[in-house]
Amino acid sequence: MARKTGSHSDITGPKIRAAALRLFARSGFAAVSMRQIAAEVGVQAGALYLYTPDKQSLLFDLMQSHLQDLLAAWRAQPIGADPHARLKAFARFHILYHLDRPDAVFVAYMELRSLTADNFARIEILRRAYEDQLEDILRQGQAAGVFQVPDSKLATLAVIAMLTGVNTWYRREGRLSPERVADLYADMVLRAVGVP
């Protein structure tokens, strides 16, 4: 594609999104000004409005992209039919994927209240679609007699909360590798649903 002289739109756009994500994660959506985002990118505040209609849309786009990418990545995972293997794969996938994107995860979980009602509803649909992936596994295992899950919805929420919690304390410099953490959590998850 031809590009006009002096045009930076193909690089400035992503830079704005990256800067906004980092700042929203660190300080919170309401506490970050458009001027701060612009300063991080190296442009003036007015220039941001070439790439987003307003601040709210910027937040929504970041959250929507994160959840869409998450769903696509999980659906691209090679998984078999065995409930035990599927649950273990989900637990490991969830932790490793989330540990790789701490800022996006943080914003997607903490800034739900900063969304307008319409945008919140759209994000909720994506979040539920992801939860349903896990609930299907738990139901399948329960039906097969492999898991003991008296309430599959409750167990789904419990497992996801436990797995996502890793992001609140994990530090790259710590004593455990992501792989090790993922394995230890996968074991706890399996036991929690009744696998000895």
Added chain:
Amino acid sequence: MARKTGSHSDITGPKIRAAALRLFARSGFAAVSMRQIAAEVGVQAGALYLYTPDKQSLLFDLMQSHLQDLLAAWRAQPIGADPHARLKAFARFHILYHLDRPDAVFVAYMELRSLTADNFARIEILRRAYEDQLEDILRQGQAAGVFQVPDSKLATLAVIAMLTGVNTWYRREGRLSPERVADLYADMVLRAVGVP
């Protein structure tokens, strides 16, 4: 104690704290103005500064009080020496106590980044003291051969994340009572640490 005519300080103070907690939980610390808090209470913005030196102190006091109350309430629980019973009691206590104070819990977990460095450090000490209560139980059970917890710190964080997660989805109008949720979660926690 004698009280001056026209003085409302003994009622306005708590009202300010209650309004601030509710608004901070709903919209986030940075998104709530002192004028909004004052309007909720029914006074003018300037009057708030008779009860708090600034907005930051108001947030810190709310978080500190919540964690101090939480620790005191747990320490007042009657618990025996059996690791199995102690862990079950902790899980049930954590869920029931937290479900009763959704706003305080929400603020204490979501607004950590809104604290100054000094205040953050003081809150972290309280939070760790509470986590240590659970870790002691897990270590005791591991030593007694009742639990299978290869990494007690990791298991502590996993269990707390799972239990606290209830607050993100529980609704009073829902199909499950707090007692029922607490029991179901206690079972999952016990299984997660290796109790059959």
Added chain:
DNA sequence: GTCTATATGCTGATAGAC
């Protein structure tokens, strides 16, 4: 595509009247 300049309004906090 980015800049500067600007509009309109809200922010936390303080001073002084009552």
Added chain:
DNA sequence: GTCTATCAGCATATAGAC
């Protein structure tokens, strides 16, 4: 103890020059 009035600054978003 509460009010009104106010300060100085920063917010989002837009208009028009280059």
